[in-house]
Amino acid sequence: MRHTLPIAPQFYVTAPQPCPYLDGRMERKLFTALQGDTATRLNDSLSKQGFRRSQNVLYRPSCSECSACMSARIKVADFSPTKSQRRVMNRNAQIGRRATSPWATEAQYDLFRRYLDSRHATGGMADMDMFEFAAMVEETPIRSRLIEYTDKEDRDLRAVCLTDILDDGLSLVYSFFDPDFDRLSLGTFIILDHIAIARDLGLPYVYLGYWVPGSPKMDYKSKFSGLEVYHNREWSPLSDNSDYDSALHPLSTDPIAEQVARISLPDSRPTS
Template structure:
């Protein structure tokens, strides 16, 4: 019988580049490849430690003098919609949901381009073409779904009109919202909030305890909406904690706010107690 030893993932750090959330900051990421037969278990484990997936890579911020970015997740059992969120549910109640395999379409890409051009024209994805978009959606070694939200069928659009899309990973303890985009004209309907509310409903139906939202950044206006969900937890100093008042969280820089890379890697827990390599 043939025996093989598990290959421990190796961790790397990106070169500094301008922070997309806070002006005047430089960001750096700690990352590892997501591949092989242990990919799903690795993604499950590291997602619980503040990592996010992008195609075949898992990453989390590791900036030299800043620890503002905090991974955020909603505890489904403790979530209850606010009055404004109930209005969002009613306003978008016409939309139908379809969960499909991670396969990119031209209709999705057209919506993606409209979204970027109106909301993130100067962002890091602004120049993505259809091939890069397809890679973002389709290059996943784990259980992923594309969740489409569509307006009702009409005579001009018998299949309905695509209104929003979310690339979602199915973890062993929840749903991870990898990336979402929507029709810019529907921004006044708070459709981005609606997508999160619907994911909470899906997770509840599936018996999954969490919905992972990505990063919340104190001091970043574009991230402020995440703090409005009840049952929100943030990952800070190696543990999940209930989020308190957003003003309690500091976005100031400090040269001692981040552990050295070697210490960060040494504290990472892996499936089956696999050793880490920095």
């Protein structure tokens, strides 16, 4: 018997689990499958509404205790590098960029493992094997690129970023880098280079994932000028942390049914 996909995407909620950003809180996610002929338009539309992609799934935090996780993006036209960021670009003048199809290699996985062991040894990805890494990189139903950064002299791989190309920008899905080269500030360099790529392509935004007020892990994103966050169902320039105190309140989230009802969906007709 032949089955067809539903016209509208179906949304689900994960079971609560400890929040990786704020101690003592629980997180849950609202998610939907990313598949079929409308995957690209769905990804473009929901990315503008605070969703992120992981393989064939789009998700957005939907916690019962707070709404602190806010999608963040850099408005390229409003970005101006600081002196520190200019120094990062200068220190990485010997790093070359190569954009490829999303295809995993052993060299990438070796770098990924060293990065996790150094930076996120107790995180949710700590036990990821080569097959799971390949799935993370290769299972994408939309236009994605794997951007490798290598030393121009010794050709060693220094950093990698899995990047989605949206209709209004670049989305950094996941990046990792050589932990032995802290002096290069490779995480910052990857973002700066993506701003340059977006500018060259005429794309207005670079999506960075989530920014969380009060989380030291996310503070680095606030260092970039032109940063916007998705809060109260709209994008606005990042302001002082105290302006988001209400997002930490247990009554700051709407019921799941209301959240889903407010999601704007793209035209469901397939691309010709």
